[in-house]
Amino acid sequence: MKIKYFAWIKNITNTDSEEISNKNIVDIESLKIYLCKKYPKLENHILKDQIIRISVNLEYTSDNIILTNKDEIAFFPPVSGG
Amino acid sequence: MIKIQKEDFNLENEVNLIKSKYTHIGAVSTFIGYVRDVNTNKKVISINLEVYEEMAIKSLSSICEQSKKKWNLIDSLVIHRFGSLSVNDKIVLVATFAMHRENSINACSYIVDYLKKDAPFWKKEFYEKDSAWL
Numbered sequence: 757m758k759i760k761y762f763a764w765i766k767n768i769t770n771t772d773s774e775e776i777s778n779k780n781i782v783d784i785e786s787l788k789i790y791l792c793k794k795y796p797k798l799e800n801h802i803l804k805d806q807i808i809r810i811s812v813n814l815e816y817t818s819d820n821i822i823l824t825n826k827d828e829i830a831f832f833p834p835v836s837g838g
Numbered sequence: 839m840i841k842i843q844k845e846d847f848n849l850e851n852e853v854n855l856i857k858s859k860y861t862h863i864g865a866v867s868t869f870i871g872y873v874r875d876v877n878t879n880k881k882v883i884s885i886n887l888e889v890y891e892e893m894a895i896k897s898l899s900s901i902c903e904q905s906k907k908k909w910n911l912i913d914s915l916v917i918h919r920f921g922s923l924s925v926n927d928k929i930v931l932v933a934t935f936a937m938h939r940e941n942s943i944n945a946c947s948y949i950v951d952y953l954k955k956d957a958p959f960w961k962k963e964f965y966e967k968d969s970a971w972l
Contacts, residue, residue: 760890762888762890762958762960763888763960763962763971764971811890811893811958814892814893814896814897815896816956830890830893830958832890832958832960833960833971835954835955835956835957835958835959835960836959836960836961836971836972837887837889837918837929837930837953837954837957837958837959837960837961838871838918838929838930838950838953838954838957838959
């Protein structure tokens with residue numbers, strides 16, 4: 757699956773996108789756990805204060821939906837356009 | 839129509855481009871967002887706008903389509919810039935085209951509200967000595 761990061765989240769991951777393939781990642785929650793292990797500084801934002809928003813295939817989601825290897829998941833802070 | 843671009847835009851040209859296609863447009867409402875030189879008491883020098891382009895096009899297209907049905911719009915236009923912008927630069931244009939003013943005004947306001955709340959754009963402000971993501 758393709759993971760994208762935006763705004764200040766990129767400062768934590770040091771990349772704006774990456775391909776991840778791991779049999780333990782089956783849904784949003786398991787992906788969050790995987791990413792927090794890979795990038796410990798994400799934990800405060802993803803698991804604790806939960807300010808990071810998530811999209812799957814260009815749609816916002818707040819549910820723990822099932823993921824497949826073809827999905828594109830993005831993590832980003834609250835938006836500030838306009 | 840949705841345009842995500844680095845380049846500046848000309849309000850009159852953009853409106854006329856759509857207006858010239860239809861003779862039954864009686865009302866056009868527009869909103870333009872600019873880079874201002876102050877935010878929370880800090881002097882802003884410039885900003886950098888980041889966008890998740892594919893998602894922005896999809897979500898703004900969807901909101902414009904909803905607005906078209908809800909307010910019987912004839913057409914709509916959203917231009918949102920990205921990249922480095924200076925104070926006084928234009929950031930965004932929302933224009934709505936309808937037969938009557940109530941529909942164009944309400945639809946324009948609705949699209950701007952959506953854009954501020956949910957469209958995937960992020961601003962980084964640059965001050966005299968430091969910078970911050972909003």
